[in-house]
Amino acid sequence: MLTYKNKNICGRGGLLSFLTILGLTLSAGGCPPKSQSKSEQEKTKVLQLLEGSRKITTILRQKTLPEIKKVLNTDEVKELEKAINEWDQEIQKGIKVTKDLTEADRETETGARVTYVEQMQHVRDKYLEIDRIKDNIYNQINSGKVKATLANADKDIENIKSKDKQFYSE
Incomplete structure (x- = not known):
């Protein structure tokens, strides 16, 4: 001091x-x-959550997809891979938009604030799409290995999501 x-x-x-x-x-x-302003604290929190989403992307890309591809080579698997890649791109855009957002922008309902809100919605929509595709694969396939892989991925994802339930439950 x-x-x-x-x-x-x-x-x-x-x-x-x-x-x-x-x-x-x-x-x-x-x-x-x-001390950070409330706006800066929220910005920091969103960036942390987006980084958590990137970790989920890594789990899906490096653990889940290779295991599923060993057993399956269906359009659903290709769709899952495409959705993961698109989600990662949306997350990267979300990080950029969030970093560029000023405190003044956060208070308005136009311009950068609208872009920010829309981008966060795109990130969420892509995540929900991935979840839907995973559920379809799980429900359509009788392979125990694929189901176990998806279940393990879900456990890993839940561990990441449990660190901030508020963001993922909204």
């Missing part, structure tokens, strides 16, 4: 420079982190 005459001067860079020029000594360390 930066102090001068027992007063906290954390985050006051101009004052710190001025005091240093005057040759005054300060104790440093332990400053509390700068």
Whole structure:
């Protein structure tokens, strides 16, 4: 914590420079982190959730698809792969839109805010499409290995989703 005459001067860079020029000594360390506005906190939370979605994409791409492809080579599997790729693209767009969104944009109902809301809806829609395709594969296929693979993927996904139930349950 930066102090001068027992007063906290954390985050006051101009004052710190001025005091240093005057040759005054300060104790440093332990400053509390700068508090984020509610808007910035929400932005950070959305970015974390989108990164969680990217982890789900990785699970589906690296664990689930290869196992299913060993047993099946149907249009449903190709559709699942395509949907995963499209979802990943929507997530990347969502990350970019979220990072570019300013606090002022978040308060308005036009422009960047509308783009942001629409992009988040695209991300959600693609996720629901993947879920639908997985359910179709699970219900149409009698292969125990495919069903086990899908069940394991669902467990991994639920572990990620359980970290923030609010986002995924809305």
